[in-house]
Amino acid sequence: MIEYFKPWLLFWLAAIVAHGYMDYSFYRKWQGWAQGIRQPFPHKGKQRRIVKIWLAEVLLQRQLFGLSLFRWLVHLLIFWGFAGLALLSLTTFFLRPLDFLGIGWAHYFFSGKGYLFTKVWGDSFGLALLLGLVLAGIRRFILKPAQQGNKQMDIYLVAFLFWLTLSGFFLEGLRLSLSPGGMDSYSFIGRLFMPAGIFTVEQLKFMLVATWSIHAFSALALLVYLPHSKMMHSILAPVVIALNASEESEREDLYWPDIGKYKAKKSRET
Amino acid sequence: MARHRKIQGEEIARNLNRRQLIELEACARCGECTNWCPVYAQDKRECISARGKLAMLRSMLDGSLTAEERTEFLQGLYQCSACGQCHIVCPVRINTPELWEQARYALVSAGIPQPEGQVKQLTTIKGFNNSYGKPQEERGLWAKNAWDAGFLKSLVPLWSERPSSVLYFAGCTASFDPAMQFVAVQTARLLQEAGVEFSILGSDEPCCIGKLRRMGDPAFTEEAQNRARQFDNSGVRTIIVSCAGCYKGLHSDYHSLWPGAQKVLHVTQLYEQLLHDGLLRVQQEVPLVVTYHDPCHLGRHNRIYDPPRNVLQAVPALKLVEMARHRAFSACCGMGGGLKAANPELQHKVSASRIREAEATGAQAVVTPCQTCYLGLLHGVEETSSSLKVYHLNEMLIRSVCPEVSREAIDAAFSGDQVKLK
Numbered sequence: 001m002i003e004y005f006k007p008w009l010l011f012w013l014a015a016i017v018a019h020g021y022m023d024y025s026f027y028r029k030w031q032g033w034a035q036g037i038r039q040p041f042p043h044k045g046k047q048r049r050i051v052k053i054w055l056a057e058v059l060l061q062r063q064l065f066g067l068s069l070f071r072w073l074v075h076l077l078i079f080w081g082f083a084g085l086a087l088l089s090l091t092t093f094f095l096r097p098l099d100f101l102g103i104g105w106a107h108y109f110f111s112g113k114g115y116l117f118t119k120v121w122g123d124s125f126g127l128a129l130l131l132g133l134v135l136a137g138i139r140r141f142i143l144k145p146a147q148q149g150n151k152q153m154d155i156y157l158v159a160f161l162f163w164l165t166l167s168g169f170f171l172e173g174l175r176l177s178l179s180p181g182g183m184d185s186y187s188f189i190g191r192l193f194m195p196a197g198i199f200t201v202e203q204l205k206f207m208l209v210a211t212w213s214i215h216a217f218s219a220l221a222l223l224v225y226l227p228h229s230k231m232m233h234s235i236l237a238p239v240v241i242a243l244n245a246s247e248e249s250e251r252e253d254l255y256w257p258d259i260g261k262y263k264a265k266k267s268r269e270t
Numbered sequence: 271m272a273r274h275r276k277i278q279g280e281e282i283a284r285n286l287n288r289r290q291l292i293e294l295e296a297c298a299r300c301g302e303c304t305n306w307c308p309v310y311a312q313d314k315r316e317c318i319s320a321r322g323k324l325a326m327l328r329s330m331l332d333g334s335l336t337a338e339e340r341t342e343f344l345q346g347l348y349q350c351s352a353c354g355q356c357h358i359v360c361p362v363r364i365n366t367p368e369l370w371e372q373a374r375y376a377l378v379s380a381g382i383p384q385p386e387g388q389v390k391q392l393t394t395i396k397g398f399n400n401s402y403g404k405p406q407e408e409r410g411l412w413a414k415n416a417w418d419a420g421f422l423k424s425l426v427p428l429w430s431e432r433p434s435s436v437l438y439f440a441g442c443t444a445s446f447d448p449a450m451q452f453v454a455v456q457t458a459r460l461l462q463e464a465g466v467e468f469s470i471l472g473s474d475e476p477c478c479i480g481k482l483r484r485m486g487d488p489a490f491t492e493e494a495q496n497r498a499r500q501f502d503n504s505g506v507r508t509i510i511v512s513c514a515g516c517y518k519g520l521h522s523d524y525h526s527l528w529p530g531a532q533k534v535l536h537v538t539q540l541y542e543q544l545l546h547d548g549l550l551r552v553q554q555e556v557p558l559v560v561t562y563h564d565p566c567h568l569g570r571h572n573r574i575y576d577p578p579r580n581v582l583q584a585v586p587a588l589k590l591v592e593m594a595r596h597r598a599f600s601a602c603c604g605m606g607g608g609l610k611a612a613n614p615e616l617q618h619k620v621s622a623s624r625i626r627e628a629e630a631t632g633a634q635a636v637v638t639p640c641q642t643c644y645l646g647l648l649h650g651v652e653e654t655s656s657s658l659k660v661y662h663l664n665e666m667l668i669r670s671v672c673p674e675v676s677r678e679a680i681d682a683a684f685s686g687d688q689v690k691l692k
Contacts, residue, residue, distance in 0.1 A: 147301030236296035244363035
């Protein structure tokens with residue numbers, strides 16, 4: 001593991017502002033939702049069914065699988081890729097202070113052998129996200145299915161996530177270029193982004209700090225953008241899926257319909 | 271002006287429930303709804319799609335919808351048959367039909383009225399207690415006329431004179447529309463053939479007022495409670511309806527207001543049971559190839575898919591073929607949700623598309639157990655100049671059980687050219 005300068009103070013200040021803004025935006029949204037009529041959550045006696053539906057529809061996205069295999073693959077890659085990286089970031093957020101305090105197992109992940117595990121984790125989920133975004137881009141800009149909305153908010157989000165993922169891999173490539181040998185076999189994607197050997201160590205260090213800053217502040221920008229983007233669905237869709245399951249969990253025609261059996265054709269095709 | 275829009279938005283939000291407010295922001299904008307919406311297939315404006323309506327309603331609540339967008343949104347909201355297809359295919363499971371109906375209610379409560387055609391229809395229903403604007407005294411005449419013409423085995427008793435274990439609720443269309451009275455007559459005759467004891471309310475039969483809920487009329491809850499009280503006070507235990515709209519109204523819309531809603535059955539559910547128990551005997555062959563049109567109010571909204579199909583399959587020599595879209599994916603005929611009242615031409619186009627789909631099966635006829643869909647599909651036949659026949663499900667059963675009570679015979683008798691069978 002290499003040590004390099006990171007503008008932590010600026011980052012933490014920005015993180016507090018970005019997080020504060022995001023929290024305030026969510027609070028305003030909650031105020032808006034709370035204006036509505038209160039409704040019960042009729043879950044008694046059907047908790048297992050609700051959980052089963054929720055797992056199938058949120059974690060496996062079975063409903064998309066039924067509609068389009070390609071869309072399911074794209075969305076699953078983006079969903080799991082993003083979830084895996086978000087988990088890594090959250091873990092870092094909470095463990096980093098412990099690492100500073102020298103607590104053993106936190107140190108193991110950031111400086112010890114466990115660091116290699118985080119590299120494999122990051123690269124695997126990063127690859128999933130990158131693949132998903134590339135396929136989403138192909139679908140959106142080349143295949144152009146008629147159902148697709150191409151409002152600015154649709155394009156911005158894909159572009160933003162692509163930028164974040166790509167800058168993350170460039171950052172990893174730069175880290176590897178300054179790291180002792182052997183590390184790159186764990187960053188099996190990051191090593192593809194290692195710069196050619198035309199740069200001096202000083203130049204690489206400068207590029208590393210710059211790339212870290214770009215990646216880190218872009219991630220904070222995502223926090224600001226999130227409440228106003230269509231990414232809200234990633235937070236609210238699981239809520240709506242659970243609420244609907246509480247009301248309609250017995251509906252076989254809704255939850256496990258066999259489109260193949262029905263030979264259903266979309267209006268667009270008829 | 272912007273402040274006024276915001277205040278109005280808050281007023282609308284207060285009449286939506288929390289889940290619905292969350293749903294407005296949960297849309298992933300995937301556009302799957304646009305692939306399936308039968309109305310969007312005819313009018314490809316974004317405001318028609320569920321995706322567009324969700325986004326526009328969200329903007330309306332925060333006061334950022336422009337005047338032009340507001341006009342578009344209102345068109346989209348009311349030119350929707352609330353068929354629920356978008357709910358079935360939505361990966362997020364947004365309960366769209368509930369949302370559209372509640373949004374209409376919220377808008378009306380905030381002082382934004384429905385389109386003229388719908389207001390007219392609602393005024394008629396509330397003024398006359400039926401959607402035809404006819405005197406209530408005429409409501410039960412179909413039974414007397416059917417008895418006089420010899421279509422019934424006995425005169426159907428009025429509930430006030432002889433209450434039974436079962437109430438047959440004919441509904442406005444089968445009671446008042448001369449072209450649809452055959453549905454009430456055939457239902458009554460089939461129940462008599464099976465030995466079911468039943469009565470009718472006659473002129474005391476109210477409109478189910480499901481349309482008030484469909485179009486967001488704030489009077490719905492109070493009116494529904496009045497009707498529920500009427501049924502309870504009359505000692506009604508089981509209600510049989512022959513109209514999918516009345517079923518949706520009395521069974522689903524009243525559900526949270528009246529425990530008796532559980533005891534409302536659609537006539538196809540009863541036919542299925544009677545056939546199974548051997549009380550209703552199909553004898554004559556009906557050599558027809560037919561396709562079945564699922565009414566949205568029965569199928570997607572209430573999951574009654576199999577009983578009507580089982581009834582049709584019980585008819586000797588009748589062959590049932592399915593359309594490309596059936597059961598949960600059945601395409602709407604466009605008659606629901608007040609679409610017909612808001613934009614008749616659009617309904618005709620939606621129905622024409624369904625008729626073309628029915629034609630593609632090679633069937634000789636399309637059968638439906640709903641008089642509203644029946645009328646809607648006829649518009650489609652007219653629009654496409656199709657030779658496809660449209661039948662109410664009763665007609666298939668009656669041909670096999672007692673063919674003398676045919677629609678043609680009833681139409682002739684009721685139009686003055688009486689056919690005496692007795």
